[in-house]
Amino acid sequence: MPVVPPLLTRIDHIGVACRDLQATVGLYEATFGLKVVSFEVNEEQGVREAMLRIGGDGDPVGGDWLLGGGPSIGMLPGGYVQLLEPLGADTPVGRFLARRGEGIHHVGYGVSDIRQALTAIGGTDVRLLDERPRHGSMGASIAFLHPADLGGVLTELVEPPDPRTNPHPTPRRPE
Ligand code: KFV
Numbered sequence: 001m002p003v004v005p006p007l008l009t010r011i012d013h014i015g016v017a018c019r020d021l022q023a024t025v026g027l028y029e030a031t032f033g034l035k036v037v038s039f040e041v042n043e044e045q046g047v048r049e050a051m052l053r054i055g056g057d058g059d060p061v062g063g064d065w066l067l068g069g070g071p072s073i074g075m076l077p078g079g080y081v082q083l084l085e086p087l088g089a090d091t092p093v094g095r096f097l098a099r100r101g102e103g104i105h106h107v108g109y110g111v112s113d114i115r116q117a118l119t120a121i122g123g124t125d126v127r128l129l130d131e132r133p134r135h136g137s138m139g140a141s142i143a144f145l146h147p148a149d150l151g152g153v154l155t156e157l158v159e160p161p162d163p164r165t166n167p168h169p170t171p172r173r174p175e
Pocket residue numbers: 015042045047082084091092093095096099105106108129135136137140142144146147148152153154156
């Protein structure tokens with residue numbers, strides 16, 4: 001077996017398909033006390049979406065946890081719940097809702113270099129849905145891998161933006 005260097009740095013987010021974004025945001029806020037850190041419409045992906053930060057009081061750093069001499073940035077606790085409402089029926093999330101109903105749509109994993117990760121994974125039997133990175137939430141670069149090649153799990157790679165150049169007002173990482 002070839003030795004594969006570790007590509008995934010953390011769980012970035014769980015993508016959840018829903019029919020009514022505002023109602024589902026309200027459910028997550030009321031049930032878990034989560035806070036929305038970003039609302040975006042992504043026309044290319046056909047979604048209206050909200051990111052809710054886990055593991056902090058809306059604080060992208062993750063509260064006091066790091067201050068206790070915890071792990072490196074790549075091992076931050078938390079991550080996000082990404083709530084996804086389709087912009088139309090003929091979109092990935094629209095088709096998913098019609099076929100399967102509401103529920104977990106994909107898992108997003110952090111990578112430190114998405115182009116390098118795509119090159120590495122492109123050399124395996126797992127199909128790339130995106131050969132090149134695309135625009136994702138909060139300034140991230142993202143790319144999807146085919147669920148049929150990964151045990152039925154639609155998988156997203158997420159490279160957070162460089163905080164020095166990220167135009168988004170809500171940083172995903174400590175600066
Ligand atoms: N998970 C697992 N299987 C899925 C799936 C999912 N989310 N969506 C579809 N499938 C399966 C489906 O059950 C069917 O399997 C097959 O894929 C084709 O279904 O065994 P079966 O029954 O043949 P279709 O034709 O209904 O699906 P279609 O949408 O045309 O294509 C599926 C897929 C995965 C290729 C497509 O949805 C895709 O390219 N998705 C990547 C883009 C995406 O999902 N964007 C929305 C999220 S945007 C986001 O997360 C952002 C912006 N962000 O920053 O994080």
